[in-house]
Amino acid sequence: MDDDVLVLPAGRIRVCREGSMIRATGLRYAVARRFTPCEPVPPSDEVVDATTRGPACPQLPSRLAFVVGTSPTVLTQDEDCLVLDVVAPPLGGVPKPVMVFFHGGAYVTGSGQSPIHDLTAMAEEGDVVTVTVNYRLGVFGYLAVDDVAPANLGLLDQIAALRWVRDNVGGFGGDPEDVTIFGQSAGADSVSYLMIADGTEGLFRRVVLQSAPLGIQRGRAAMSAAMGTAARTALGPDPHTADTRDLLVAQGRIAAAAAAFGTQAQMPFGPQTGHYPLPPEDAVDERRREVAARLPMMIGTTVDDARPFVMLNPRLAPMFGAPVVGATARRMLGTIASKRLFAEPSEALAARHRDAGGHATTYVFDWRPAGSALGACHCLELPFLMGSLDGWGTPPMLGADPQRALAQWGPPMRRLWWEFARGRRDDVDGHLRLPVR
Numbered sequence: 001m002d003d004d005v006l007v008l009p010a011g012r013i014r015v016c017r018e019g020s021m022i023r024a025t026g027l028r029y030a031v032a033r034r035f036t037p038c039e040p041v042p043p044s045d046e047v048v049d050a051t052t053r054g055p056a057c058p059q060l061p062s063r064l065a066f067v068v069g070t071s072p073t074v075l076t077q078d079e080d081c082l083v084l085d086v087v088a089p090p091l092g093g094v095p096k097p098v099m100v101f102f103h104g105g106a107y108v109t110g111s112g113q114s115p116i117h118d119l120t121a122m123a124e125e126g127d128v129v130t131v132t133v134n135y136r137l138g139v140f141g142y143l144a145v146d147d148v149a150p151a152n153l154g155l156l157d158q159i160a161a162l163r164w165v166r167d168n169v170g171g172f173g174g175d176p177e178d179v180t181i182f183g184q185s186a187g188a189d190s191v192s193y194l195m196i197a198d199g200t201e202g203l204f205r206r207v208v209l210q211s212a213p214l215g216i217q218r219g220r221a222a223m224s225a226a227m228g229t230a231a232r233t234a235l236g237p238d239p240h241t242a243d244t245r246d247l248l249v250a251q252g253r254i255a256a257a258a259a260a261f262g263t264q265a266q267m268p269f270g271p272q273t274g275h276y277p278l279p280p281e282d283a284v285d286e287r288r289r290e291v292a293a294r295l296p297m298m299i300g301t302t303v304d305d306a307r308p309f310v311m312l313n314p315r316l317a318p319m320f321g322a323p324v325v326g327a328t329a330r331r332m333l334g335t336i337a338s339k340r341l342f343a344e345p346s347e348a349l350a351a352r353h354r355d356a357g358g359h360a361t362t363y364v365f366d367w368r369p370a371g372s373a374l375g376a377c378h379c380l381e382l383p384f385l386m387g388s389l390d391g392w393g394t395p396p397m398l399g400a401d402p403q404r405a406l407a408q409w410g411p412p413m414r415r416l417w418w419e420f421a422r423g424r425r426d427d428v429d430g431h432l433r434l435p436v437r
Helices: 120-126 153-172 186-194 221-234 244-256 259-266 281-292 307-311 314-320 325-355 382-386 403-421
Strands: 002-008 011-018 021-028 083-088 096-102 129-133 174-184 206-210 297-302 360-365 430-434
Touching (some): 002 153, 021 120, 083 153, 096 120, 096 186, 120 129, 129 153, 206 403, 244 259, 297 325, 297 403, 307 325, 314 325, 382 403
Parallel strands (some): 297 360
Antiparallel strands (some): 002 011, 083 129
16 A cells, blocks of 8 residues: 655645555544634644544444444544545546535434445545545534534534535545535435535535435424523533533433423434524525525435334333234334435425425435344445445344345445436436335
């Protein structure tokens, strides 16, 4: 593996060459200080190393470990976690389309540094430049407390990353005027807000939303206010100097204040409308109409997106554990919740997008391993999109032998994504069932 140095507007960076591909890992795009908006990285005369993984935002274990497994790769954690990865084909020729990915995790877990989000296969097969982004999570990125922390710091991090891409991706052979942003779960939720946020016009041309929890996106103001009130006690007398581990403990107490708000509490942290850079909630639909014509969209879900979250409900555990009826109840309740929280709101957003003069392609992912209790669940499409099980460990959602399915269905699925990023579907409204058979 040969090292190399690229010269970007941001400075000189040391990257890796892996075969024909160029990789920058753990590349800092901004500086994060607790409870304040991120700031540009100070210029340096030194060559900046971008050959090792950067930190994840501090977080607790994922509640979906029983679905996705536990990655054998352990990342360091640091509040100053604003780094990204770039994978690029060989330099030269016409500038290439750029695809920027935002990970999921309910705004409290996950990292763009995780090997499960490695987009090398996408970059190589599609001849595109890919970027995966870290952003602040939980109390560090999505908690609003008067005189302590403003709302939407994590969203501002994402915007800062997109500005970094605009200014620097040309050094990787990418076209800064041809950027597609895409994300899964909370990452897709983020994309839906980046579309309407102040300061994002011109930073991207297309959007892809995978399993966005749009059914719990509205009517969150009272819950967020209750969490802010709980935070005043939970964060302690001086939250600016508290230990990071104590803030993670406090995060659990703050999230508990959301429990009274029902389904919204499934994802208590997240962007808050009416706080910079987002419009008030009653202006969101108009803002979406304004941007529709200039932002082609692809949006979709898995058939059983909500089933894992239904299975996490302790009140339903006795029913699901019952012989004979348990599997039926799990399947039926999962189907109802998947339609209400994921599928129907996604289809409705696509329809409104078209009505406002935009182009929208919808899809549904319906592959599942034989006999799976999880079905075609949340996150199931990610290994197909990334193209490898490296870094995943043994995810239960994929069953005993997923390699054949990944090899068969992964390439055509990735092709749909990079063809969309290349503008080959900008004028195609329609519905896809994935995997493409």
